[in-house]
């Protein structure tokens with residue numbers, strides 16, 4: 008059955024614009040959001056997904072080789088992230104968690120900036136104001152409130168940009184996320200809540216966080232919601248465009264739940280075999296986001312050279328990523344004290360002098 | 375007597391508490407099927423079922439609030455907070471509720487809630503995974519705050535904390551989870567060291583060195599190194615951060631005349647500061663030198679590649695020892 012409206016009604020329908028077999032599924036309203044897409048654009052979306060998958064694989068490898076302390080793989084979530092991020096305007100502002108490497112990449116973060124935090128050389132990778140994306144957030148749910156405040160600022164300045172916040176299914180249990188929805192709804196703020204329901208919060212299945220579909224939760228706060236197949240990049244792109252258009256027009260929040268699957272471990276420290284049946288992963292492999300778009304293009308006879316092209320671009324980005332990662336040297340000990348405050352601070356000054364005198368003692372000994 | 379890691383000693387302590395007392399309930403994120411991200415609760419859900427070893431939805435405030443409700447109903451909840459940096463969403467429930475409810479109810483209701491969490495740095499982690507938040511809790515009346523440094527203490531102190539009728543913040547030094555030591559799980563014939571008392575781990579005559587958690591081993595190593603240079607350090611494992619065993623420290627300082635306190639937590643308003651204040655107040659005439667504190671700096675915990683300069687190590691502790699002995703040293707690490 009085809010839904011006539013993208014807004015959540017009831018039941019547990021999930022909107023897909025491309026079936027698992029790569030067949031185009033019509034949708035009266037979301038289709039209007041992507042009429043401009045050419046074959047080249049579709050091939051571009053494929054390339055985006057292939058590139059971020061390659062960045063992710065390379066980073067995982069770097070972690071395994073001891074070059075990164077940790078990595079949170081996005082494997083399996085490429086469509087949700089690429090589709091949504093490609094719908095954003097450059098002046099929108101993103102508040103994400105720690106797995107949105109594709110979003111950061113498409114916002115313009117340099118490969119090495121994606122790795123800096125996990126390399127342990129700084130607490131954040133990129134300049135938030137330059138790419139209009141806050142640093143990765145580790146505290147679950149905290150960033151959703153920041154999006155609300157940013158949205159309040161947008162409203163006060165009567166601008167039509169949007170604050171976009173990404174978070175996981177687990178995060179929806181945090182008080183902060185509920186509070187963010189209360190504020191966004193109450194003040195009618197231009198905030199897009201983008202929930203990637205990847206089925207797990209570390210070992211905990213989404214059923215532990217919510218008995219009802221997560222999109223329904225938004226309705227309880229008075230926020231319209233769309234539930235999409237998050238492994239369908241077209242659905243992600245169209246739904247996000249639809250939501251953003253609504254938000255820009257009405258200045259009111261929207262919630263998107265993208266149903267997807269974390270195909271890798273939670274992080275490189277995690278062992279999913281302890282809690283996840285192998286068969287489940289196998290089932291989701293057949294819904295691989297890249298495969299689906301490739302099938303759509305193949306059906307239109309437009310998939311020739313698709314993988315080769317994506318591979319050659321990915322190879323180059325992966326090479327740069329690795330090179331820049333290895334070149335990221337340890338920061339100077341002085342960095343410990345840099346930026347604790349924006350102005351002079353007596354305690355910091357004394358402790359900085361102490362450390363420098365202390366380290367100096369070893370140099371004297373050594374010389 | 376066996377040899378065990380601290381992690382497995384904690385696991386054994388929880389298993390024993392669960393089997394001895396049907397009112398003990400464990401609640402936390404990923405503690406069931408996964409066995410916790412550090413595997414401290416490994417196997418316990420299989421053994422005791424999902425009502426007694428509860429995987430909680432992802433909300434620390436709700437976990438502690440729920441533990442309070444369980445306590446009203448007569449249970450003895452043991453909460454696991456996944457990492458030190460994730461305790462803050464629960465601070466409201468801890469500070470305004472858990473710590474004060476016994477007082478508020480004029481002793482009519484007991485709140486025997488134990489909150490376990492890994493703490494401290496040195497493991498190369500990303501932000502929020504290496505913090506030492508003990509001072510917030512030690513500053514909060516109504517909470518007991520303890521930490522262990524050996525597998526045996528981990529086992530004993532965890533069981534003592536769970537059977538204590540007050541809320542206990544139980545800090546586990548995460549970089550020692552895999553440290554091995556002797557473990558005696560027998561109960562009979564073994565007199566347990568009181569939970570709120572510290573312990574002299576190495577007797578010495580020149581300087582009193584007070585530490586806790588992961589720095590205990592560092593301090594023992596420092597004492598060994600100092601001994602090689604003819605300096606005799608008395609090492610005290612504080613174990614309880616609230617209340618602090620001030621008598622043990624004072625008895626020592628009266629003999630040595632010199633005090634160094636070391637912790638990873640920042641200096642200002644820290645546990646070391648209140649120990650030094652108390653010693654200065656009560657033992658002033660016995661002091662041969664101003665006491666000193668070796669601490670983490672008053673900055674956020676730095677990125678992993680810088681943590682070796684942040685966390686006090688053997689050399690930093692010995693620099694403090696040099697200072698109280700009036701030998702050449704790096705400087706005054708004071709606010």
Ligand SMILES: Cc1ncc(C[n+]2csc(CCOP(=O)(O)OP(=O)(O)O)c2C)c(N)n1
Pocket residue numbers: 106145146147174175176177178179205207208209269273403432434456460463
């Ligand atoms: C406040 C807080 N509590 C606990 C954690 C530990 N933790 C890190 S990720 C995670 C699961 C998050 O799941 P979800 O929100 O679904 O996002 P996903 O990792 O699946 O992308 C947990 C419990 C944390 N980072 N912050």
